[in-house]
Structures are given as C-alpha cells and as structure tokens.
Amino acid sequence: MTKARVLIVEDDASLGEVLEYNLRQEGYETQLARDGQQGIREIRLRCPDLVILDLMLPLIDGLEICRLVRADAAIQDMLVMMLTARSEESDQLVGFSMGADDYVTKPFSVKVLLQRINALLRRKDQSSADRDIVVSQGIMIDRRRHWVTVGDEALDLTPSEFDLLTTLVRQPGRAYSRAELIDVALGDDAIVLERTIDVHIRALRKKLGGHADLIQTVRGVGYRFRDPSDAAAV
Structure with missing residues (x-):
C-alpha cells in the first residue's frame, strides 16, 4: 500500500524534527516546511494527503494557508490538521470555520497526536477509496x-x-x-x-x-x- 504523505508546516525546528521522526517511524512519508510561504509552495507541488499546520508562521500565517487550500480546486480536498498554541474556544471555532479537519493545541502528547493523524487518514481512505x-x-x-x-x-x-x-x-x-x-x-x-x-x-x-x-x-x-x-x- 502507498504510504500516506504528510507535510509539516512548523517554524519551530526542534518540534518539526520531532514530528518528522515520529511520523516516519509510523511509516509515513514526510516533508518539512519552515514558513508559510514554503508551506503553500510544498502543498501545491506535492499534494500531500495531510498537512500539519502551525498557525503562527512567518510570511504567511496558517489560517491564510488553510483559506488558500480550500479555495483551490486542485488541492481543496486534502486533510488539514491545525497545530497551535492558540487554545481559546474562539480560536478553535475560527480554525474549523476556515476548513480545518482537526485542531490540536500545544503542548500535546505525540502518541495522542499520532492516533489522531491515523484516525483522520483512515476516515479519508474509507470515504474516498479511489482518490489514489x-x-x-x-x-x-x-x-x-x-x-x-x-x-x-x-x-x-x-x-x-x-x-x-x-x-x-x-x-x-x-x-x-x-x-x-x-x-x-x-x-x-x-x-x-x-x-x-x-x-x-x-x-x-x-x-x-x-x-x-x-x-x-x-x-x-x-x-x-x-x-x-x-x-x-x-
């Protein structure tokens, strides 16, 4: 079976590397972008199955990236998981209203995050078996x-x-x-x-x-x- 492709858009280098390591251990193909501009470029170039998206990013913030993804017919169906320190209910509502499939606040458990990623991708496989x-x-x-x-x-x-x-x-x-x-x-x-x-x-x-x-x-x-x-x- 083809490995799912995950793009991590995160400007915290150490956190990005931790996420990359753990996702690769789970069998995913990963790519890491360090700012919003690189993030939207990699999204459009690679069409990943899932984007793990920090909100407070240099150059282009995560909410704008999510808006751009949902407005582009070629990539609008990809999964977006927001990963952010913004934990207020109002922030989460904004995230979901912009089209996020999941919203995870920092700090978080890597094991729990991996389970949520697995669950998102399983649902995607079940609802769109012919996407590949x-x-x-x-x-x-x-x-x-x-x-x-x-x-x-x-x-x-x-x-x-x-x-x-x-x-x-x-x-x-x-x-x-x-x-x-x-x-x-x-x-x-x-x-x-x-x-x-x-x-x-x-x-x-x-x-x-x-x-x-x-x-x-x-x-x-x-x-x-x-x-x-x-x-x-x-």
Whole structure:
C-alpha cells in the first residue's frame, strides 16, 4: 500500500524534527516546511494527503494557508490538521470555520497526536477509496499499486518517471519548473543539474508513445501536462 504523505508546516525546528521522526517511524512519508510561504509552495507541488499546520508562521500565517487550500480546486480536498498554541474556544471555532479537519493545541502528547493523524487518514481512505487513481486523456495512474496504463497497455516506469508523471497529471495546465520537478522526482537533497529533468522527460515521452505530446514544454520554465480543455478547443 502507498504510504500516506504528510507535510509539516512548523517554524519551530526542534518540534518539526520531532514530528518528522515520529511520523516516519509510523511509516509515513514526510516533508518539512519552515514558513508559510514554503508551506503553500510544498502543498501545491506535492499534494500531500495531510498537512500539519502551525498557525503562527512567518510570511504567511496558517489560517491564510488553510483559506488558500480550500479555495483551490486542485488541492481543496486534502486533510488539514491545525497545530497551535492558540487554545481559546474562539480560536478553535475560527480554525474549523476556515476548513480545518482537526485542531490540536500545544503542548500535546505525540502518541495522542499520532492516533489522531491515523484516525483522520483512515476516515479519508474509507470515504474516498479511489482518490489514489488518477485518469486523464487516456492515461490511468494507480498510486496504490504503482501502476500506469495508456489505453490497455501497462507502462514500465522507473520510480522517478512515475513520480514525474503523477505530479504533472494531477494538475493539468500547471507549469512546473525544472527545479520543482527535481524535488518531486529525485528528492530535494539530490545534487543534479536542472537539465537532468529533461533526460527523464524524454524517456517518459518515449514510453508514452502516441500520448507523448500530453507533456508539453513550457519555454523558459519547464513542463506541464496538457489541460483537457485545451485539447477540446483544438
């Protein structure tokens, strides 16, 4: 089964590292953002299953991030857990009114927090069993089985190619820079040239065959997956 992906948006470095360590011990894939601006960028780039969101963040606060998530059709269904020192009832009401799925106040028990995270993700799995299947313009991606088909043909993709294609197909029409795609496909610790992503894209297009033109080059930026509405207009 595919590991759930959790993004932690927390400016307290020690707390963020504690959360990352414990979530990884539970089998989750994690990413850590240290301010609100980085947080919303990582949310839009990685489309995590759950965002653990501090409210008092530099640059963009947590409530604004939650508002932006719920206003964006591409990411509005992801789970948001607010994690904050604001413990007044009025603060919690504001958090839930902005679209939070859960609201946890500091200080907290890590064990209890993990149970609440597990419960949120179980409910998500039960209510949307098909969310890990993405279908667009003849391409079907099944994240749980790590399986891609074009028409009736299964593709043999490397992990990097699979991650690239999944990222592009999830948000058709959105232009991704090469740096963003390196983060997604190769990891943000990878030390590679931006042109390395071009090699992966060429290999992916070759495997897509007659569907290769769905991955479009954005001059001076990077790549995008063709928006179905653009195809309909042709």
